[in-house]
Amino acid sequence: MNAPADWHDLIAELDRWALAGRRIALWLRDDDAVAPSDQFERLIDLTERHAVPVLLATIPLLAEQALARRLEGAPLLFPCQHGIRHENHAPASQKKSEVGDHRPAEVVLADIAQGWQRLHELFGPRALPVFVPPWNRIDPAIARALPEIGLAGLSCFRKFSLGTPSGPVLVNSDLDLIDWHGGRIGRNPEELLAEMLALLIQRRNQAKTRTTFGLLLHHRDHDATCWAFLDTLLGRIASHPAVEFVCPATLFARPADLE
Template identity: 55%
Template sequence: MTRAATDSLWLPLETELDRWSAAGRRVSLWLRDDDAITASPALDRLSALSQRHGLPVLLAVIPMLAEPSLAAALRQMPSLLPCQHGCWHRNHAPAGAKKAEFGAERAANDIRNELREAKARLGDLLGPALLQVFVPPWNRIDPAHAALLPDIGFRGLSCFRGYRLGAKGGPALVNTALDIMDWRTRIGRPAADLVDEACRLLAGLRAEASGGAALGLLLHHRDHDEAAWAFLEGFLARAFSHPAVAHGDPRRLFGL
């Protein structure tokens, strides 16, 4: 891609961020990465990206699949902040329904017991580095099950934009909003499409009441192709060069 094409790609983002500055506002940019289970070159690359941009990453780890090599690697990767990603990452949804590990069809006692077992295993593996944040596989958890999370010890919950807690509440909810992967083809989405969507999301946040605002990007380091990594590098570099963007730390966002 030529320099002119690169500048053209990021121009809409810079224009939208200029509007934030003109309004006297800033947005926190943060990252969540799902499906971690083991040490790998891709995990090394995620850690390097995190450190290069000074941006901690909420790393959602599958408890019952996580390997000791992951714990060893994370001890050398302080900017990757592990949390619990479901239990087994198994689909329990009925045939024809969207995938979910914690759908309404499952009994609350089964959910409670499974979560506690998985939480204990992950705590034994990762120790005090583990954040008390829960990330459900496929970003789906029935609100009645989400209401169980505080009693199990979770202080935060992260799904995807549009998810809301039910009448019985739950832990602090901070959703991601921009998924960089195309799951139909399992490759990184086109950068121009991602920039366009990011601008629409930022404009929506800007239109809301004044105060703190955060935009979360959803990553899957195990599945990233070169297009996904290249977008992340370019997006983060451009975003953090703008005064309207702050570094979002998951610990602060969840009040931990």
């Protein structure tokens, strides 16, 4: 378990990055979008106040036309594909997965292609060719085949690897704001800061001059703790010289020096 941390600890670590000439490409991914709501309006307000773009992982076969209409006035939200229907196909004895190895690969890829077509119908060229698997789980063989159906990017969670240079551009998220097993509530801010701090210290000791760091959001499930932490974090680090907010449209065509 990471030692307790506070905002001063995080800023001090960012100062070390700046002094070393290092940069953190911070980005946001929000999962499970299907329709406008009060929570969705809160997400839009957050992006506008902090001028931070968000990759909006949208469930294609559940998404409503009203979502597409609302996004016309929300230029900082970039829709991409979040699974197909967000359905679990794994047996009860295994962790949930929609796009694992529980069905023939050709069936799974056909379903993904159907979802990608639906996303295009909703959002047109605004839809980014990025796939976000539900529960952050995908069979690596299916993942490597995503570019064959037009999906050039993939985002899972920390430590997921394709195991080979081939396949889509992989940019994982790193910090999940929600405690899913403790009641689907916002995680303790000190716990989040400690985890973020530990990850940044680890990466500062690596060779790359820049690193991506992704915050994982679920606006439909955010409580007051989630919103407060996110608002405070973005406000405190936005102007720090070690931090840049990165647009998803460029993130998945990232230069080679981004890890």
